[in-house]
Amino acid sequence: MAAKIILSMDGVVLQEYALNKERMTVGRKAHNDIVIDNLAVSGEHAAIVTIQNDSFLEDLDSTNGVMVNGITTKKHFLQNNDVIEIGKYKIKYLNDQPTQTTAADFERTMVLRAPVKPAAAKPVLSTTQAIPTVVTSEDALDATGKFSATGPLTGSGSMARAAGQSAAAGGGEGGVTSQAPAVVQILSGPNAGKELELVKNLTTLGKPGVQVAVLARRPHGYFLTHVEGATFPVVNGESLGEHLRQLNDHDIIELAGVKMEFYFKT
């Protein structure tokens, strides 16, 4: 069904309009689709352009301007429940199509036979040049928690620390979700004692070219998988092989000669 708007003033609903035209205008003069007879409203005040399921609000250079959800705007991509204000009048935009960010939506892909031509000229693609969407993530590597893998294994001191952590986190078993923040603490080698918070969906551990594993944060927990290297990571003394393994609180991981402990923050 089409989206609709509800015009109201001081909490009293004046009229409801279906957005069934590509362009609907709001203004004081009688030829507008939505007429608001008030001196604070310009002759042609604003327009709502609807393309398929999306609607856009445009200020037609009105004298007193347009606000959406309290912010003055020239152009706005309307979302369900947006409130447009023109003077003392309020127009609520309702589009109860399920949005694509909720479940049970995602209509199947369809073809538009006659492409809708947008008003503005379309830039021409030259044959040698594509217009790419550039996505950079400079911090991607800073936070991957690489550490040097050289250094002797030292057990005793760090294990004592691990035991302490275990006592502190004792009550936190059970309802583990992706929201439960988790940490990997390095127990041996030159970086012993360092903690690595698992704030990203993927955190790599190890040394590139030697041995790397990845810790994936998923909705139902944290999973360790082998990425590269001739040897597989070891969890609680068991080799991981090619399989992924869900980590439990206080699991001990051994990778590229370094021991570390996974635990949930409480």
Next chain:
Amino acid sequence: MDIKDALEMVCMTHPGMVRAHNEDSVACEASCGLVVLTDGMGGYNAGEVASGIAVSVVSSEIKHYLEEARPEDKDADSGEDVAVVLLRNNVQKANSSIFHAAHSQPQYAGMGTTIVSGLFYDNRVAVAHIGDSRMYRLRGEVFEGITRDHSLLQEQIDSGMISKADARVSQNKNLVTRAVGIDAEVETEVHVYDVKRGDIYLLCSDGLNDMVEDEDIADTVKTLKSNLPLLATQLIQAANDNGGRDNVSVILVKVKGDFAAPRGLHAKILSWFKN
């Protein structure tokens, strides 16, 4: 280096968490450096039929032609690389097959498919696409899309009507403006790009890029680029963890070495004798 040694390819497809059918199809022809990914549409199993026809026509025909032709040669008529002509002609051939099947069998009426295909040759890649299936490239630290969707949303972005941030919440995500098999003729967009050692190419259906943000895809590719099978699994898993509302397919190609075509008479004769 021979092309099948210079490239590492991984194909993976998954129906997702919601759909009963998988209307995506994928193919990798390592021997001739060809990858094809399609995302079909249409009722019942028509989407599967359309995407299946497109993948098999394009991959088998191009493979067949390349037994005789050399992709780096110039086409006598158009002056374009043979690779470009091969892609365009065979996508057109797939278009005709689907169009005719759809018109001769009522249950297939209106079926169609998107396509994205890459043909690697002579340190280059020719990329053909129609619809909203995409190709991305990781080069160094830069991960970017190298195809531009033929979709209503992309047209709106191009015309400045809607910002990229707004596009994420648009309800018009699934309207493509071009597809294979809908009309008797189809216009295939083909571009040629240079390929560098270390590049990673990702082809995917919208089941990936609708469910996983570009930033997260980029992060995943950078993190797991040393292990392509794991990377493919991880990308599909991420789409499914986020709801998996559509079929999700990925093809990954890693450029491990140089694959320049043999040049000069001597090299040509040598390679001819090797065949």
